[in-house]
Amino acid sequence: MEPKNIVLNVNGIEVIYNHVILVLKGVSLQVPEGGIVAILGGNGAGKTTTLRAISNLLEGERGEVTKGSIELRGERIENLTPADLVKRGVVQVMEGRHCFAHLTIEENLLAGAYTRSDKGEIAANLDKVYTYFSRLKTRRNSQAAYTSGGEQQMCAIGRAIMANPSMVLLDEPSMGLAPQIVEEVFNIVKDLNAKEGVTFLLAEQNTNMALKYADYGYIMESGRVVMDGAAADLANNEDVKEFYLGVGGGERKSFKDVKSYKRRKRWLA
Amino acid sequence: MLYRENGQFKTSYRSDQQIFPIAQDRIAIGLLLAVAFVGVPLFASEYLYTSILIPFVIMSLAALGVNVLVGYCGQISLGSAAFMAVGAYGAYNFYARIPGLPLIPTLILGGLCAMFFGILFGLPSLRVKGLYLAVATLAAQFFSDWMFLRIQWFTNDSPSGSVSVNNLKVLGMALDSPMARYLFCLSLLAVIALLVKNLVRGAIGREWMAIRDMDVAAAVIGIRPMYAKLSAFAVSSFIIGMAGALWGFIHLGSWEPAAFSVELSFRLLFMVIIGGLGSVMGSFFGAAFIVILPIALSRLLPTLGDLVGIELSTATVSHVELMTFGGLIVWFLIVEPHGLAKLWSMGKQKLRLWPFPH
Amino acid sequence: MNHKKIGDVVLDVNNISLRFGGVNALTDISFDVREHEIRSIIGPNGAGKSSMLNCINGVYTPQQGSITFRGQTFSHMNSRQVAEMGIGRTFQNLALFKGMSVIDNIMTGRNLKIKSNILMQALRIGPAEREEIAHREFVEHIIDFLEIQAHRKTPVGQLPYGLQKRVDLGRALAMEPQVLLLDEPMAGMNVEEKQDMCRFVLDVNDEFGTTIVLIEHDMGVVMDISDRVVVLDYGKKIGDGEPEAVRNSEDVIAAYLGTSH
Amino acid sequence: MAFFLETLIGGLMAGMLYSLVALGFVLIYKASGVFNFAQGAMVLFAALAMARFAEWFPGWTGIANPVLANIAAFVFAGVLMFIVAWLVERLVLRHLVNQEGATLLMATLGIAYFLEGLGQSMFGSDIYPIEIGMPKDPVFLFDKVFPGGILVNQEDVIAAGIAAALVIALTVFFQKTKTGRALRAVADDHQAAQSIGIPLGRIWVIVWCVAGAVALVAGMIWGSKLGVQFSLTTIALRALPVVILGGLTSVPGAIIGGLIIGVGEKLSEVYLGPYVGGGIEIWFAYVLALVFLLFRPQGLFGEKIIDRV
């Protein structure tokens, strides 16, 4: 990795849910200042759990980090509250949207700016979010629960941006978004990263997109990091191509033809 | 690794669908039943029967009923004591007005009265949900309080509203000893618990849980919310009504409407939450917790006080008892928000892995 | 490429309009679905795709229009009737029964077919037990088919997102539906998992002849497996036809696909 | 006619007092999604603290001025409620983030028991008066128009005024401030609120403090009318139909609900009661609330219950 500053250093963490279910079995990863790092992996690999461990949202799921350490700019953060982390600029966009159902879209966004006080800046930021997601502007006054899945996803991402973060943990940002918007979202990520130096750690299933925009990637499988490397290298790796990009053997296989094709079942492990 | 299911292969769906698919569980339950039916009568004192075991068994039955409604069907009810009252007074009326009516049909008739009452007050659940419904069920509670105080007919014109029964017989045997009463209640509990277990692991149970977890999706796959909710109300209030009748007939012998006050409704709700929503086992745990803990505390605390050399007055004991009780509730919830039954199953899971931590 | 037999129209949506306060979720939408075909609905976020399914399902009642299913016309559907007629459904925002195990979730899909009454169920005497086991057997086939054997008894809430989507599909399949409505079944999956899901969908379509209505944002999937595609844009229909035709329609490109596709 | 008006006024005044208790429920529910069954116990705890502090104050300080004693007691009781709020957050809520409604409700029941035991052991189980100088005897208005006049309790009128002021202030707080918005966010989704940096702990302490203050005011007024003893917790049961009728999430709803319930139950008891033997007001209040709910399941002003797929 380039000799950039490491903002986030996850060191061999183990996570257990409910005192019995061991999910992460020693995960280590690093995120450099101003980088975009992707975590890839199949369903249940532990991506979400890793992000929850970092942002300290495990408690509400009755999970806990039992081994290892997490450092943010050299400071141990396992015992901070999520709110403390937001103050330090780390915001998570949770998987499955989690909009405030009874608040309107606009109130949701404003709630995202809870930690900030400058009214002018907040208003400017709100405008920025509305230009990113014009659909939100038209739906600004409806309660979040009554917007479509994609609109809620936009709302969740926009809400995180409202906190003016220095580091964003994105959990499946592309889920349920129309292709145009997916591209839009990744452009926004790139944009924020380039212009404002925001660091991103994203868990994604859309490997194609993720590797296109990220600098570095980690691939997880059943609670372990099984491979990591620069995004470009990963994109050229044969296994990755076959399992995550669907272009094994050079050609993109039509979804129509997967029928007769049985692959190794690894996720059942 | 004592507690393992490894090597216990299921060769048919029938065997996989047993109530206790794991042999160790079956043995444990067998032992438990043996202890309850045979072991306990060997040593239990009258006090143990009348003050601990009988209330525990009857309250378990009531909690089981509440659990069907609250735990399985997700309709929080604060009117459970009203269903008990209807069961008790219903049974009383049949008993007093039909000479020679045997006890078991009497109890069942009481249960049926409660069932109709339950369905009636369950009707709003078709429209009203969640906490709104919970509070609305208090209407049933206060209405029944009033009804049995005010409408003399229900209390067989007893001027005070207090009624009593005696000389109970079951299948020709007099229920005059505490042991007989205990065994009678226990048998009823065992039978009903089995029936409830069958229900909740069958189609109707799945309908209830589906309504509880996500009613819109349930409707889309063809579950009728009305049928599911009202059947839960019916089954639940039938069982609660039976428990109420037992409470009046067997435990109290003589009772007034205040025996089924809103306080009892709350206690029944605690039982299922503390024990574990949606768990038959949880109903027993919850009943044990709520019935036995206060008594244990009121007996233990003075002794504890003596140990550290302070003499506690009854008032202090009961205040400390309230505080300990409240504190323990909170503590258990923090340890395991899903109740004692969950704690139990997690314990089993650990045992399964033992001696490895994961 | 199309070697399966596509039959007559089974589901016909006529001039449906749906409004929520000031939002026109659907405006005068008509399209039809033929027996055995895979019919996709695409469109930008908030276009009204899910709302369309909700209208068919009887979750929403459209202000105007009617739906014809196998010759019967409804202007207002009742969820139960819809289910009885054989229309199954999966949900965009996972509507699984969180507190229940995988098996139980899928078993609820069989509930319409249960004959024994509540008393028989309580006693579990002969027929009730046999019935239960027969359904269980059916459900085990679905579990095998979806390859989730290992998770049978796990509470669904603890499963990762992708597997929950499979269980959702399993529950719908358990109804043995004639028409299956799938709302973004492949969201949140990687390519490999999407391939699995496609396989399931195609198998169902092929082997049981189930008609499928599919909402999906992955154009690769949509274009590869659907027979015909409807395109919605903010409540209006802007395209309908074979995937190729839709892919090349100017309107559709502008409103939804963007230039990169 | 005069008597009808009296009943109406009596109902309105009683309703206003229910509103005060209901307000406590609404506040905590709205701001954290917790249905706080301990509200009744909090009212009593606060009122007892105030009554007893006022009684002990002269002994402690040697100052016999009753006004001063009451003010000091009010402050003491306020501080005590703050401590309660802080402890509740520390020891209970903090550990139950993201749990279901039933669990949280149960936890508040635990708190209620605890407070009841603690309150009685600290402050005793007798009936204690709160003397804040409210006029006890009735006045008779319009005795020119109606024979005998219309009886009105000055005490009730003052109490109603205080309640109204409190409600207006709280409505503004919820709708117009940043904290108000954060509170509503927390109620919807604990985890998401945490994820955007809303400090749950602090929010909860704030809400419970406000609810404690409301409880103190409610307890003071009730106590001054009826004296305080722990059985006053049962007034919480009187406030529940008010809460659901007005809507669990609506501050103004608590007031309107209170008025409707207050009037409804007094009129029913006075005019219907005699035909059926009396004692109907409590269930009548619940049935009244239920009837409203059948038309609006979320209460008159509550937020719509969302169920979507």
Add this chain to the structure above:
Amino acid sequence: QAKEQFFPLLSYRTGPYAPNGTPWANGKQDYLKMINARDGGINGVKLTFEECETGYATDRGVECYERLKVHPGVSLIDPQSTGITFALTEKAPADKIPLLTVGYGLSMSADGMAFKWNFEMMGSYWTGADIILQSIGKSLGGMDKLKGKKIALVYHDSPFGKEPIPLLEERAKMHGFNLQLLPVTAPGVEQKATWLQVRQSRPDYVLLWGWGVMNSTALKEAQATGYPRDKMYGVWWAGAEPDVRDVGMGAKGYHALALNGSGKDQKVIQDIMKYVQDKGQGTGPKDEVGSVLYTRGVMIQMLGVEAVRRAQERFGKGKVMTSEQVRWGLENLNLDQKKIDAMGFGGIMRPVSTSCADHMGSSWARIQTWDGAKWNIAPEWYQADEQILKPMVKAAGDKYLADKKMQRREAADCNS
């Protein structure tokens, strides 16, 4: 084995009835302590006791009963609650434990031939209600003046509160007054509607059948609706210091039945001060000693102790009595004025003498009035009208026995 006679004490020191339950329980304990300290027990048999908190709840009460009844040397039980009495009435005969319910419980249980194990001594709700009416009649100048009057009964909506209704109805028929029934939902902290109704119908008298917080609330509401307090008559459970103390001047003029006298100048009270309180062994605070309910507790406990003493006279002095023997003692009490004076109860009560048929022993009471600071007892004693009560008691007892398919006791049973 030490010789110990055991007294189970069911009490409630928490909950809505605690303000009244506490002094009552304290009086009972202090009397036992005093007898031990002063006389060394009863003829050398030491008196022991254990308290059990019922919270006034029936099921808790039953648990306490079951817990304490097996204690060696158990004598009798005073449940301190009408509800618990009802429940125990079914159980006590089987356990052969007498129930002593002074001034409360089932009014019909005065009939000893029907209720062998119940001892409702010194008064029932029927005698109480009767006496209030007599006193009202007297203040009007004759019972016939009651004709056309309107009397409202504001009562605790429970068996306790409903007990007096049959007697009042009987008397209403006799004298032609109007009876209005106004139930108050337990525990009675919300009475606005009740008092609005009082204001509407403006009864000439209000009878208050309350307990615990209900009493002071009723007085406060009466004040708030301007109902004259001196037209209000409470039962003896609504006539103690906790009922009026925090109402103060607001309750001035309010009357209540006095089942017993109070004050500190009785000899028994002074003995308690001397042998118990002054040694720092008092159960409650000093200034409560001699209050109405405290004194009632003392008096009730004295009846229990005397029953044991009486039993010893027959079954052996200085022996521990079984509960059955204590029952005989209760049935054969004969405390004449001389004995009462000697024990220091002279200003507290009238003579009591029970028999097999009459378990009440005395049906006399006085009227007391609150002057804003203390209770003042009017000197004249009233006795409930036997002519009215006897047939009512008999009829009710017969119905009870018929329902239960039980027989009246034989006369021969009286000697056992």
